Each structure stands twice: as C-alpha cells, then as structure tokens.
Amino acid sequence: MSNTLSFDYIVPGDDFTRAGEASSDVKHKLKKIGYDSDAIRRVAIAMYEGEINMVIHAGGGKVHVEISPEKIEMVLSDNGPGIEDVALAMREGYSTAPDKVRALGFGAGMGLPNMKKSTDVMEISTKVGVGTTLHMTVYAKR
Amino acid sequence: MTVNEVASVLDAEIVTAGDLNAEVKTACGSDMMSDVLAFVKDQSVLLTGLNNPQVVRTAEMMDMRCIIFVRGKEPTEEVVALAKQKEITILKTQHRLFTACGLLYSHGLSGGDRS
Numbered sequence: 001m002s003n004t005l006s007f008d009y010i011v012p013g014d015d016f017t018r019a020g021e022a023s024s025d026v027k028h029k030l031k032k033i034g035y036d037s038d039a040i041r042r043v044a045i046a047m048y049e050g051e052i053n054m055v056i057h058a059g060g061g062k063v064h065v066e067i068s069p070e071k072i073e074m075v076l077s078d079n080g081p082g083i084e085d086v087a088l089a090m091r092e093g094y095s096t097a098p099d100k101v102r103a104l105g106f107g108a109g110m111g112l113p114n115m116k117k118s119t120d121v122m123e124i125s126t127k128v129g130v131g132t133t134l135h136m137t138v139y140a141k142r
Numbered sequence: 143m144t145v146n147e148v149a150s151v152l153d154a155e156i157v158t159a160g161d162l163n164a165e166v167k168t169a170c171g172s173d174m175m176s177d178v179l180a181f182v183k184d185q186s187v188l189l190t191g192l193n194n195p196q197v198v199r200t201a202e203m204m205d206m207r208c209i210i211f212v213r214g215k216e217p218t219e220e221v222v223a224l225a226k227q228k229e230i231t232i233l234k235t236q237h238r239l240f241t242a243c244g245l246l247y248s249h250g251l252s253g254g255d256r257s
Binding site (some may be wrong): 024041045049108110111117 | 174177179197199228
C-alpha cells in the first residue's frame with residue numbers, strides 16, 4: 001500500500017472552452033482530501049497555466065498528477081512544436097501567442113514565469129519539432 | 143462588505159447567485175486573465191469586460207467569490223453554467239470598469255497587497 005494517489009488527464013487541443021477542466025478536477029480532489037490550501041492554490045495556478053499553454057501552443061497534451069502527503073507532482077507533456085529558447089520563454093512579458101489568444105485574455109507572457117513562481121521545483125525538457133514535458137512539484141508545506 | 147452589498151453599490155443585476163452573504167475585502171479589475179493569475183493574491187472579486195468561460199476558470203483557481211461583468215456585458219450561457227456549477231456569483235453592471243472599481247474602492251474594498 002502506498003500513500004500516493006495518481007491521476008491522468010487528456011487536455012483536448014481543439015477546445016479552448018474546456019481548458020482548465022483537469023486543473024479544476026485536481027483542485028476539487030485536493031480540497032476533498034483536506035490538503036493545505038496554499039499548496040492547492042499553487043497547484044491549481046501552475047496546472048491551469050500549463051493546460052492553457054498546451055491548448056494555445058501544442059494542440060493539447062497529457063497531464064499526470066501524483067498526490068502524496070508531502071508533495072504534489074505534475075507532469076505535463078505534449079507533442080507540440082517545442083520551445084526554441086527556454087530562457088526567453090521564461091522571461092516575463094515574452095509571448096509567442098497569436099492575437100486571437102490575447103483577445104481571449106491570455107498570452108501576456110506570464111504563464112511560464114508564473115508556473116515557476118507557484119511551484120517549488122519546475123523542470124522543462126523540450127525539443128523543437130518533438131514536444132515539451134514539464135515536471136512541477138509543490139510541497140505541502142513551503 | 144458582502145457580495146450582496148457589492149451588487150447594490152454597483153446597481154448590478156445578479157445573474158447567478160453563489161453565496162451572497164460571503165464577506166469580500168479585496169478586488170481586482172482586468173481583462174487579461176494571465177495577469178489575474180500572475181498578480182492576484184487574495185482578491186475575492188474580479189471585475190472584467192472579458193466574456194468567456196476562462197474568466198470563471200480563472201476565478202475558480204484563485205478562489206474568488208464573485209465575478210462582475212462591466213459595461214453591461216451579457217455573460218454567455220457557458221459562463222453562467224460554469225459559474226453555477228462552481229457556486230461563484232455573477233453580477234452584471236452598466237458601469238464601466240474604472241467607475242465600477244472606483245465605486246467599490248470608495249465603499250471600502252481595496253486592491254490588496256502588492257507583491
């Protein structure tokens with residue numbers, strides 16, 4: 001018996017209105033467990049930003065979440081175009097999102113920096129033309 | 143003030159009601175959800191002119207109690223349905239964003255901490 005719960009989600013790439021469903025579900029589950037509320041907020045923000053990114057840039061993707069009493073780990077992977085310059089993508093205000101995405105209220109270039117700020121560990125592995133995988137960890141107590 | 147009092151200050155229509163007696167102290171006004179996600183800390187009211195379901199998602203992630211659509215924007219059916227499901231109050235006011243924020247500020251709501 002392990003103390004870890006794990007969940008998998010598919011993030012559909014063609015439906016902007018559904019982006020956030022996985023984050024919402026994880027948030028709901030964590031609340032039900034009675035997880036630390038600050039940790040829940042940070043997971044919700046990071047994962048939601050990640051979902052939005054996958055819909056905007058990568059045509060959707062997958063999310064794997066593991067919840068243990070000590071930490072929450074999220075792995076977001078996609079088969080999108082990859083990130084050419086990770087350092088640049090991490091810079092606040094830098095965005096490659098098209099105007100139609102800005103009209104929807106996103107694409108301010110705050111996504112990745114905000115994900116880093118909200119999590120305790122964030123690692124990006126990406127290859128142009130192949131895809132991007134993000135590992136993020138949030139500890140129950142900062 | 144309560145969500146109910148927010149509605150009365152803004153002369154707003156209650157489109158869908160969550161907890162109208164919820165106490166709110168801080169608010170933020172933005173059409174850019176990216177910025178709401180990045181800069182908001184404990185604000186419980188969101189004023190916006192942006193009208194799509196991601197407004198409700200954003201409010202949900204940030205634990206907000208109330209969304210106010212300004213400039214008389216009519217929230218879409220999807221927006222209302224999602225807010226109902228998440229028990230978030232939606233208000234609609236004819237005031238513009240600046241005026242709506244100003245009215246709430248002068249009635250005691252603040253913008254919260256800068257960080």
